[in-house]
Amino acid sequence: MAQAEELHQIGDAAAAAGTTPRALRHYETLGLLSPSKVGPRGVRLYTAFDVKLARDIIQLGTIGFSLEEIHDIMALKRVVFSPEGKKRSFRKGDVPVASKAMARLRERTRSIRQTIKQQEALLKRLEAFLEHCGAEE
Numbered sequence: 336m337a338q339a340e341e342l343h344q345i346g347d348a349a350a351a352a353g354t355t356p357r358a359l360r361h362y363e364t365l366g367l368l369s370p371s372k373v374g375p376r377g378v379r380l381y382t383a384f385d386v387k388l389a390r391d392i393i394q395l396g397t398i399g400f401s402l403e404e405i406h407d408i409m410a411l412k413r414v415v416f417s418p419e420g421k422k423r424s425f426r427k428g429d430v431p432v433a434s435k436a437m438a439r440l441r442e443r444t445r446s447i448r449q450t451i452k453q454q455e456a457l458l459k460r461l462e463a464f465l466e467h468c469g470a471e472e
Contacts, residue, residue, distance in 0.1 A: 340382050340383070340419060341382075341383070342371065342372060342374075342380035342381065342382060343380065343381045343382075343383075343386065344378060344379065344380065344381075345359055345360070345370070345378075345379045345381065348370075348379075348381035348385060348386050348389070349389075351386045352386045352389035352390050352393065353390065353393065354389060354393060358389075359379070359381075359389060360379075362389065362392055363379075365402065365406065366406060366409075367392050367402075367405060367406055367409050368385065368388055368389055368392060368409065369385075370385060371384075371385055371418050382418065382419065382420070383420070384416070384418065384419060384420030387420065388409065388412065391408075391409075391412075392405055392409065395408060398447055398451070399443075399447050399450065400443065400447070404439070404440060404443055407432045407436050407440060408440065410431045410432055411430065411431070411432055413431075414429050414430060414431060
């Protein structure tokens with residue numbers, strides 16, 4: 336018999352994602368995230384995969400993706416993954432993002448990766464500089 340997946344109320348889900356219940360509700364309003372279930376009296380219930388998606392939303396924003404880009408990425412994830420987070424088969428026609436938007440996402444990903452490489456190089460130089468100056472760890 337399959338074990339039922341543990342569901343988290345919004346406060347616990349938000350804490351696990353490193354954010355607030357208000358932020359999760361905001362993501363829901365923007366169409367970025369939805370609770371897997373809504374219990375009695377409208378209680379939002381989130382799976383571990385929902386929490387992972389919330390973390391992804393936060394991190395994608397942190398590294399520079401726009402809300403529109405994050406929306407497209409989340410739409411793709413809803414096609415590729417089941418609500419439990421398992422990969423599923425899909426046809427190209429199931430992809431809810433236009434080919435131009437996909438191309439923009441690929442280009443944006445390349446651009447962000449280049450920025451991260453530049454930031455890593457800067458941090459390496461800064462660490463060397465601080466070591467040279469005798470800064471203690």
